Amino acid sequence: MIKMAYIPIGVPTFDLEAAQIQFDDSVKVLREISEDVLVPEKPLLTLNDLKAYLGSISPDFIVLQNLTFANSAYAQMVVQHINCPVILWTLKEPVVDGTRLRLNSLTGAYSAANLFHQMGRTDFQYVIGSPKEEEVKKTLNAAYKAAEMKYKLKSLQVASIGHTPQGFGFGAALDSDLARVFGSTLHFVEARELMDKARKMKDEDATHEKNESERKMKNIQLLPEENVLSHHKLYKAYKDYIEANGIKAIASRCWPDYFVDYGTPVCGVLGLLNDNKIAAACEADIYGAVTMFIGMELSEQPVFFGDPVSLNVEENSITYWHCGTAACSLAREDLGPETGVHPNRKIGPTMEFGCKPCEEATIFRVGRKPDGSFRFFIANGEALDKPKQFYGTSVVVKTKQNAKQIVENSVQEGWEPHFAVIYKDVKQELEMLAKLLKIEICNY
Known part of the structure; x- marks a missing residue:
């Protein structure tokens, strides 16, 4: 405070x-x-x-x-x-x-x-x-x-766990940029280091993580035991690194390494971290992790992170989706935080649910422009009461402004393909923060 x-x-x-x-x-x-x-x-x-x-x-x-x-x-x-x-x-x-x-x-x-x-x-x-x-x-x-x-951004410790996959360079960041604009510190660790630590663990080393996963992740016990145990250990490795370094936001490498080299996805791990209010972005999107951190702190609860994947012109809505890293507490109450397998790789555990509704939501992104300056994408809407739209996790947002124009304009203006859906109207706070940081405000 x-x-x-x-x-x-x-x-x-x-x-x-x-x-x-x-x-x-x-x-x-x-x-x-x-x-x-x-x-x-x-x-x-x-x-x-x-x-x-x-x-x-x-x-x-x-x-x-x-x-x-x-x-x-x-x-x-x-x-x-x-x-x-x-x-x-x-x-x-x-x-x-x-x-x-x-x-x-x-x-x-x-x-x-x-x-x-x-x-x-x-x-x-x-x-x-x-x-x-x-x-x-x-x-x-x-x-x-x-x-x-x-003030919180000045003390923020962000970790990049691995680097962005080829073609996903929009998530890469310079430590000097984060320090200059936000006052934050960027750490780097190779994904293989945390995978190696997880492999070397005994099953009993991750007992606490096992208990938390079984309590929060519905039906995780139905997945292959080998994958479930690997998940518990990986979660323990991530938590240990985060606690040792005072990390509040991570941008984690995911595919293909965790499927090919480790044999178990990191999706469920990121979902649990998000549930514990550690901003955890996938595909090593560092500015996405900062986006999530800001949204979590302003709303005092987890945020959804994903791609805009579907436009419904008649409903004036945009669907945001990702493979399965959403916080368990965002799940709809009717089915809860179900667990499954990755839609493409068919390996679990991943989160599998539609997100709960919210009357006042904010779509947000910290964007980096080609000249190295930053901008805030801000749009308001309502998270609708919708079931899961695709394998993975999803939320459907009915926007206050014209959804088709939001999509057309944001594509034309070159925004990154990852956004946070914040479960609160924090538009005014974000505009004020942008002014304090001397960042361009882009209202949609």
């Missing part, structure tokens, strides 16, 4: 009684968002008061509020003292009655925003409205979540 600081600035020549009411209401709202919020004893109505307060805090996120009008010197002092994400909050004028201007918060916001731009701080967020407005609360919370997400 990041530390938030409330900075209510103003001058004493406006209506201080009205300002105090706004101050008290604002504190209540911010404490609903986070218990760890720094609040001054009283409104900061002089530069000296502001300077003293700034010297006493070290926040990760700032709510800079024009409690009344304040000239740009106040904003300049904030920028010079603290470098972290900021949301600028303008209060609505409480009374319009032909008499005194009580707060003049909006003019103060223009002064502050102009100063931010002049000093190169164009990454600030903005909200206008009273503390009691639901839209204001929603925007403040989204800004906090975006700032928290940026």
